[in-house]
Amino acid sequence: MIDAQPPLDAPITGLLIAWSHGDEQARDVLVPLVYDQLCALAGGILRSERTNHTLASSALVHEAFLRMVEIDKVGWNDRAHFFALCARLMRRILIDHARKQRASKRGEGGENLPLFEDRLSDKARDPDLLALDQALERLADRNSQQARIVELRYFGGLDREEIAAVLGISSATVTRRWRMARAWLFRQLSQPVDPRRAVAERLG
Amino acid sequence: MRADDEIEGWNRLSDLFDQAIEKPAAERGAFVARVCADEPALGRSLEELLVSEARAGTFMEAPLVRRAAGSAASAMIPSTDADADPTNAEPVDTDPAGDRQHASRRGEPRIGDHIGAYRVLRPLGQGGMSTVFLAIRDDDTFKRRVVVKLVRADLRDADLERRLRTERHILASLAHPNIARLFDGGTTEDGRPYFVMEYVEGLPITTFADRYQLSVDERSALFRKVLGAVQYAHQNLVVHRDLKPSNILVAADGEPHLLDFGIAKLLNPDLSADDVHATATWLRLMTPHYASPEQVCGKLVGTASDIYSLGVLLYELLAGRLPFDFARATPGEIERTLTERDPPRPSTVVVAARADAETTAPTSAGSASSDPASSDIARNRMLEPHELQRRLRGDLDAIIMKALRSAPQRRYASAERFADDLERFAKNLPVGARKGTWYYRIGKLVRRRRTAAAVTISLALALAVGAGVLAQKHAQVLRERDNAQRERSQRDTVLALLLEVLQVADPNVSLGETYSIREALDSSAPKLRRLLADQPALRAELLHTTGTIYHNLGLWPRARVDLEAALSLRKSLFGDRDPSVARTQSRLALVLANLGEVDTARALTTQAVETSRGARGSVPAADVAILNDQVTVLCAAQDYEAALPLAEEALALARSASNREGLPTALINRAMVALRKDEPTHAAVLFQQGAELLALRFGDDHPRLVNPLSNLGSARRRAGDLTGARDAFEQALTIQQTALGETHPTLAITLNNLAGIHVARGEHAEAIEVFGQAADVFERQAGPDHPRLFFLEIQIAQSRIAAGTPSVAREDLQQSLAHWRNRIGAEHRFVLLADLALGRALTALGDFDAAEPLLHAGFDRAMAAGWQRDAASCLALLRTLHEAMGTPERSEPFARRLEDWDAGEG
Incomplete structure (x- = not known):
């Protein structure tokens, strides 16, 4: 089993609890702290990408998340909110990275490489992150809640119950909204490529 | 805004x-x-x-940032469990503390625990025999993720470790790109065996195919890869024994990966029939839908068992349904079904879900509740239901049914053979699963050569057919030497053309298009005639041939046109008294008889026979067909007196002929006359001989056997041999269903006859089922408004009364009457018959007050309309009614009247 990791930065726990009790100032202090932590984490992961070891196992991310707060001291709801925050930040970090990477690759005249090489089997259907980000913005224009659900699920790894807790809606609603959002995003992102044809070509 | x-x-x-x-x-x-x-x-x-x-498939299903150990949610969606809706997938346990308690109670490893040298990353799922984990070997520099299968604690087996040792290296040596590798295996400290396997991310093959809406060809191609992997394993003497969709995952790159090869056998080494407990456990643990009959019966299981499971899989992959629905079946029922019944052919289950509420045996594919709509199934294959049906009918039906035969030795001998047939299908070559019948081979030929120019194809077809007919006549000895010479040179010309066409034709194939003989003939015949414009003799031969084919296809008006053209051509070329003219006359007579122009037909056939007899007065052996045609025409004219001596003559002639071409027809014709002259025993013997000869020549599943077998059934029935009659009808039915398709007009007749036998044998449940099938078939052919359907409904109701469920019969009859009375008019005889059946049902239910007036009114109506037999039925029913009412004295007049009647008729 996982060894109990000492929290790297105890203040985060306190700030989190304060935030969940309505202290918005606590949030303002919390965000940069978490952001820095996540950046360091993402940076480490993304650097290792160069040596062909990308986000090797997502477990790492979470171990890092957990090191930031004393998980036992915060309630389930607070944890959910914390992960929601992480999801938002993680999205920003990863998108920024993808943007820089694209710019540098373009500069070299190379192609835009997928961010996470090791997820080979998902590669075919993993969305282009920059395109996804833009599509999510468009989705937020239409229904911000659906965009949040996608963010929490995809960038934060929250499950249905957690998302329901964060957004204060029922988990059945989460399921419905997610289903539609996913379908809409799929269409937004897949229009140029017909996955059926891709599969058919592979089958020869 | x-x-x-x-x-x-x-x-x-x-x-x-x-x-x-x-x-x-x-x-x-x-x-x-x-x-x-x-x-x-x-x-x-x-x-x-x-x-x-x-x-969208698995699009964005897996979060980019995954949850892992100790986080608020402890496990992610197992990516191998593709059937789970991502948003509905519950974490294994949302409370880590609870998880710990729960886990330790079950003795299951938790996240982070070790199984052997493997650290558990997360649980993937729970199988019948094991719990499955995603794990990683800590000292593996490649950080390769693997799947660890931990056998359930209660399945621990003292002998297992030894088997593991002996077999592990065999399984580990299976190296095939489509087989998930077995890396390792061992036993935990508490003695639970585990296996370490390659981790495959993918969807079960059926799910994959539907998500990506693979076409029938793509599905078949994907399945062939599976067969390749199975073949490889079988060559290495490893049997899978548990092939099913969840063990065949298709990765995003479209490659299938077979999981768990040989594991089932390791866990269950020697099931034997007498180990009832082991068999029962096995059945409970494995999905019975994919199990072979020998597996279910606890018999020895070999590679043929995998072939069967693959047959089930292909069935599901192509038809979208399982061959049998065992959702609510007991092990006994499963065993009986698998050993005693053939599943419905795949093409028959894709059009409409059948709702046989009456069917007690679990035969219909798909239960009502979980039955996917036919249109969905077809749409997932980018087709309409009837297109899918057409695609499956024939070859694919035959291929799948061959894999699903209940006798292991009658299935494909190997996965390779199975794959060969599928490949041959893909290339439009004749498949081994279908016996090469004449039409079948020619149909294949045409489909295969489609890329050649249209005229060439048509030539290939028509001339191939023509050559076939000519070849049949090859041994005919012609009276006139000149004629022989002439015909031989014609034949040579035809054969030379055929050969040329075959050599020229492009061997490239074009998939997926069917091209019926009729279409080919319709489009090619005019061109052919133009091509042969300056060779009238050959053109006449061609017209005679195409006319014959149209006749065989039942397209009589078209046949008539061609044969009449052939006739006038031949007459102008060779005169009225030429043998070739007689043959065309004879064939034309047959067509006209079928068209109902019996008198003209008679005149023609008489002329033909006269020509053939010539000056000598006897028909030459080579022309026995002409004599046979005449008997057929006379039978159609119902002049059996005139037919009898000719039938005898034809039979004697056919028996004396050096070749026996005409013998089956002569036997069958003679039998028909015997049947009509009320000599059923004699008729049965002759029909049987005729059918046996046909089977010898064409194979025992040839469509030509249908009529003689049906007639054999009727003859046997009249001779009182009910068992023999049933066998004959069932044999005819099998051929009709496999060779002629579900909508052939004769199918409903045979089903009806078979149901009649069941009635006579007192097998009411079977009768109800078969009558129901007949009604289905008939409705498909004739539409829902044909009164014959009403008659079938009445017969079903009669069987229900006899089966002891008169209340169901009453309800059905009342509904039928309400439906049909307006449609066909209250005066129709079937309405009377329904009323009588209703009277019978009411009598059986003790509702005498309702039954009595109904039967009285029925009697009056029957008498008024002159339906004496129905009136007699009324009397018999009234007698029964009064006996049941306890007023036998009132039944006496009816009984007497009935006796008088019988005496009068007798």
């Missing part, structure tokens, strides 16, 4: 999407059309969304 409008529109779209997605896929189109009738733009958006939803 625009933005507000947009949000408003989005919310509507969202609501409608939620509503639509809850509906079965087949109903969504109609739903969209209905609710968006006035808003085409909204309708389009909604449709796009629904399509995207269906196609």
